[in-house]
Amino acid sequence: MKLYHFPISPNSRRVIATLHHLAIACELKPVDLVKGEQLQDDYLKLNPNHMIPVLVDDDFVLWESNAIMHYLCSKVPSTPLFPADPKTRADVTRWQFWQTGHFGRACGIFIFEHIIKPALNLGEPDANELAKGTDYFHRFAKVLEGHLQGRDWLVGDETTLADLSVGSFLDLADMAHYPMAGYHEIQRWYGAIEQLPCWQSSRPGKLS
Ligand SMILES: N[C@@H](CCC(=O)N[C@@H](CS)C(=O)NCC(=O)O)C(=O)O
Numbered sequence: 001m002k003l004y005h006f007p008i009s010p011n012s013r014r015v016i017a018t019l020h021h022l023a024i025a026c027e028l029k030p031v032d033l034v035k036g037e038q039l040q041d042d043y044l045k046l047n048p049n050h051m052i053p054v055l056v057d058d059d060f061v062l063w064e065s066n067a068i069m070h071y072l073c074s075k076v077p078s079t080p081l082f083p084a085d086p087k088t089r090a091d092v093t094r095w096q097f098w099q100t101g102h103f104g105r106a107c108g109i110f111i112f113e114h115i116i117k118p119a120l121n122l123g124e125p126d127a128n129e130l131a132k133g134t135d136y137f138h139r140f141a142k143v144l145e146g147h148l149q150g151r152d153w154l155v156g157d158e159t160t161l162a163d164l165s166v167g168s169f170l171d172l173a174d175m176a177h178y179p180m181a182g183y184h185e186i187q188r189w190y191g192a193i194e195q196l197p198c199w200q201s202s203r204p205g206k207l208s
Contacts, residue, residue, distance in 0.1 A: 004054040007204035010168035021198035095162035107169040110176040111131030148185035167193040
């Protein structure tokens, strides 16, 4: 198997953390988004959306990080990362959709204004966008904060794909200036994710 990725991307990192947690061997192929390698013809044949990550397993090509994580879990007989019980599995999936549809989008505004714009020389952060992003972030961060009261993990008593997916965006909290003040439960929970061996081994600087 091969995974096309960009090391700093939360969407890549959660897939790599899943690979490491499941001890699945996979060749990592970096795609330099700053140089625009995702726009090259060969890459567009893999993912016409010109995005990472993409998994290639023989002749099967799969894009969308959360779908890749589900597929990887289906490669092992069973895993607490994606429990087989239908309600628990639906709960994990629910948080992954929530991340893609809401929390990740809120974080994405800050990532674009504070990380992508400077990296690509696209100008100063836009105050109106950041104001919209702040409202959107608080709307969903409050939901996450409330859910984490009295819980170690988002679903059940063990780490699941839900934690890796939702947590992945918090890695960039400082660099992207998310308005994190007061979100003590989120910070406690993300602190626990940071201690996971699969999270530590998937840090951008640790990848070979
Ligand atoms: N929903 C997608 C999002 C992937 C995504 O946003 N990838 C970004 C990097 S974090 C990308 O490749 N951007 C390059 C581009 O848009 O040209 C997933 O979860 O895989």
